[in-house]
Amino acid sequence: MSTEISTLGEFGLIDRLTREFPLVNKSSVLGVGDDAAIIAPEGDREILVTTDLLLEGIHFDVRYVPLMHLGYKAAVVNFSDIYAMNGTPRQITVSIGVSSRFTVENIDAVYAGIKLACEAYGVDLVGGDTSASVTGLVISVTCLGDVEKGKAVRRSGAKETDLICVSGDLGAAYMGLQLLERENHVAASSKDPDFQPNFAGKEYILQRQLRPEARKDIVERLRAAGVTPTSMMDVSDGLSSELLHICKASGVGCRVYEDRIPIDYQTALMAEELNMNLVTAAMNGGEDYELLFTVPLTDKEKVEHMEGVRMIGYVTPASLGAALVSRDGNELAIRAQGWNAFSSEEAPAEREENPTESENSK
């Protein structure tokens, strides 16, 4: 099926896209269909708000990102921000701008992905905006969440001697992107019309790039263990960049150990295959949507064997700066090497390789 969007019109399209989203949260009083949605917060809870703008050609490339995955990811990256505040995502609004290249079925696929994400995380779609676009696909998602009053975890609470922890593993999403770009180039230059990209044994890094998950489980595990992080954020731009954010916001420094950085086997294999520096990719790759957090030293026993959590270093006085301690004991200053959508030349590389050279196609 290939239906032109103009056959539905704006209101017809909104109806079609949003009718399959029943409200599940008690706080969602009124969803799509009025001037604004109505949310009834519980008395003892605060509301969290985060927003992300995804632009075709900057944040995604429809040549190799399936639209359903794109919808899923657009929602999940916002949920991740709410979890990173120690909150629970509850509602999203989704605005979408669509050029005439896209069919109704294409947009259905984006919303099918959003719906999957909403179901997986218990979030309600409560509003949005739909428009034509003269250029590419534009997706803007805003997520509301809630958290017990006073229990939101900011970036600014890290204290000297706190342990620095990270969930899951790092660099896989970035390596997945490298793989997708390579196979896309190969496909474009192939004369074989039946060319199939070679993704065997690389499913994990692809999934990390195309369909990331938010670490709801980690937030719940910490809560169950009675651990309240002193600071927390999600790893979207890369560990280096996020460590510097926490250091700056908290007025501290840090030491992080190279041999403690969690890296998956597929990530390591891919880096080797592409002749890239693995630790640089893990430190600066971005889009991992893992949680980076600090806990008091007194919580060490609670986190050191926690599933999916790795202690990677500790917080120092600000005067000591932020450094990565290499396997041979050298200290390398951590520099912001996260994804910068405005320039590929700005931040100096921490090491020689620059894993963000293709950052504009992220």
Place this chain on the structure above:
Amino acid sequence: MSTEISTLGEFGLIDRLTREFPLVNKSSVLGVGDDAAIIAPEGDREILVTTDLLLEGIHFDVRYVPLMHLGYKAAVVNFSDIYAMNGTPRQITVSIGVSSRFTVENIDAVYAGIKLACEAYGVDLVGGDTSASVTGLVISVTCLGDVEKGKAVRRSGAKETDLICVSGDLGAAYMGLQLLERENHVAASSKDPDFQPNFAGKEYILQRQLRPEARKDIVERLRAAGVTPTSMMDVSDGLSSELLHICKASGVGCRVYEDRIPIDYQTALMAEELNMNLVTAAMNGGEDYELLFTVPLTDKEKVEHMEGVRMIGYVTPASLGAALVSRDGNELAIRAQGWNAFSSEEAPAEREENPTESENSK
């Protein structure tokens, strides 16, 4: 000054754009700079959420829309949605995608307009996202507001015999757009390098298009008079379209009188100059951001002399449909002729002239 955005980078740009926005609302606990903003709602209030996506080439044309006005309007149209729910706007998030055509000073101008709007309406900027764009300027605004619990006014509450009221006057923003487009065409074809558009005596319709206001005053006036509308929405797509929304949501019909539609003198003059049907422009022009609302017949005395409010008709049983009663007493079926960004051919014109022929450049 003309500074390339890449010289600041994403975080530098965010810092620059948001540092002049102090928080004024008690409920704004934490603003820009973390994974999410924190809002502390008062216990007896509900939260309202609305969002709008503005795309260059669809919703605005930078050839004749000053960027500061664009920022102002992007904020105010969201405030208008909150007022249309009988609420008070409190916080906004602003996401912006910027192509390399734009300088830092250009984006400063957009944010200067947003700041003016926030100051005028007492709203806090609490978050957002900033990105490069490979195409045009993209602005996505989400607004949170609050309202006393249970006091939000939806579109669905209109009852038979209710009076239909509208604030201000209609069609002016649309006529302002026609004027801007005409002068832009004249300028483009002029051989005189010093060509100046002729806007004398047309300031009101220009201001209505370029720098609309949200009707905070009307909501306050109704509240002060003890009038709670049974239904309400703002007029963004055109009166015809909005009347049909209320009729559909409320399961009613309506009769609206042509000679009661409020139209400003400048709007009428411009329509005559352009040889356009005035009532069609007022019914279908859109972007007026006036409030359309219904009140019980028992409130007639309270609204009939209320400043800035005009009674234009009444609610009927659904079986009677929605109709405009012309000056000569004929009933013309009201059709959705509002702005449809996906097609200029879709909705049949209510009359012969079609004021939305240039809708894609709105």
